[in-house]
Amino acid sequence: MRRLREREIWKTATVAALAAVVALASPAAAAVPSSTTVQATPSAAAVGESVVLSATVSCTADPSGGLGVTFFDGSDLLATVPVSAGGQASYPTSFSTTGTHTITAAYNGNTDCGASNAETTVVVSAAPVPPTPPIGYCLLACGGLINFSAGNIHNEINLG
Structure with missing residues (x-):
């Protein structure tokens, strides 16, 4: 009976020691809160136009x-990029569909700073249609300095 009791005490002590090690080694236990902001430049773009997504992470540490900042377009993963010591992370991208895109920047935290996230939107419009050139023959630039058109070549001058 004494041996059975010693085993129970040993098991209890082992479980308690493991729990203490996990609690002390856990990044969440030592991490201080962080905050994240996100910005898209420009916030309105045409399909295929470059947009830079920038996140700023603020933390006292x-x-x-850690795992950096992960950028999402809705639920679609765009990329995970490193965070500088100054808390900056950026990712250049473009969009292939029109509409309002909800961008999330999720800071994944590290051993010193807890996780945080923020959202912004990017409004994507259709790519502009190139203008049609004017009718006629163009020299240098259509509609520019010199524009010739075919037609009546009789020039009359009235002096009077």
């Missing part, structure tokens, strides 16, 4: 390291 160094936000670099």
Whole structure:
């Protein structure tokens, strides 16, 4: 009976020690809160036009390291990029569909800073249609400095 009791005490002590190690080693236990902001430049673009997504992570500790910032377009993963010691992360992208795109920047945290996220939107319109050239023969630039058109070549001058 004494041996059975010693085993129970040993198991209880082992479980308690493991729980303490996990609690002390957990990044969430030591991490301080962070906040994230996100910006798209430009916030309105045409299909295929370049847009730079920028996230800024604020934390009283160094936000670099860890898993960085993950950018999403709705539920679609765009990319995960590193965060600088100053809390900056950016990702250039473009969109292939029109409409309002909800962009989320999710800072994944590190051993010093907790996770945080923010959202912004990018409005994507159809690519502009190129203008049709004017009828006639163009020299240098259509509609520019010199524009010739075929037609009546009789020039009359009235002096009077």
